[in-house]
Amino acid sequence: MNYLFYLIGAVILSKAMAMKHPEKISKHITFAEAIRSSTAIRYGIKNIPNSKQLENMELTAMHIFEPVRRHFNIPIRVNSFFRSKELNKKLKYSNPKSQHCSGQAIDISSLRMNVSNADLFNYIKDNLEFDQLIWEFGNDNSPAWVHVSFSNNKNRKQVLKAIARNGKKYYINY
Numbered sequence: 001m002n003y004l005f006y007l008i009g010a011v012i013l014s015k016a017m018a019m020k021h022p023e024k025i026s027k028h029i030t031f032a033e034a035i036r037s038s039t040a041i042r043y044g045i046k047n048i049p050n051s052k053q054l055e056n057m058e059l060t061a062m063h064i065f066e067p068v069r070r071h072f073n074i075p076i077r078v079n080s081f082f083r084s085k086e087l088n089k090k091l092k093y094s095n096p097k098s099q100h101c102s103g104q105a106i107d108i109s110s111l112r113m114n115v116s117n118a119d120l121f122n123y124i125k126d127n128l129e130f131d132q133l134i135w136e137f138g139n140d141n142s143p144a145w146v147h148v149s150f151s152n153n154k155n156r157k158q159v160l161k162a163i164a165r166n167g168k169k170y171y172i173n174y
């Protein structure tokens with residue numbers, strides 16, 4: 001009998017712990033897609049933001065992702081959003097100061113042929129408040145994806161282009 005109570009208690013406790021996270025970061029971003037990472041799965045890394053990181057994610061989603069989503073009115077892919085420090089270290093080209101680790105940066109790409117990643121990039125550049133916007137690899141017509149961050153303290157409005165040379169990542173001014 002005691003064992004049964006213990007079991008019920010454990011189930012309730014694990015449910016309560018799972019409930020600590022909201023289901024959504026914003027209207028169009030679920031918590032699950034905001035923490036998704038194939039690398040985290042591969043290495044068995046828990047990729048869960050704390051409350052401060054979560055607050056930053058909500059701000060980035062509210063000030064960047066949702067306005068882009070609203071403007072183009074198409075589904076936008078969240079390539080990468082939150083990354084714990086442990087996960088960040090495992091990634092190719094990882095930057096120890098990555099704003100993904102604070103929940104301030106998001107990587108996005110278009111899921112429709114009639115809207116390019118360059119369109120997303122240009123819309124953000126010309127219309128939104130952001131800290132850093134990066135044209136990530138790709139070619140001159142379109143980036144492979146768009147990296148963008150938002151800071152509630154000070155937005156630098158820095159626009160960069162990321163290129164790969166000899167297996168290293170370099171940033172040049174856009």
Ligand SMILES: [Zn+2]
Pocket residue numbers: 080100105106107147148
């Ligand atoms: Zn990024």
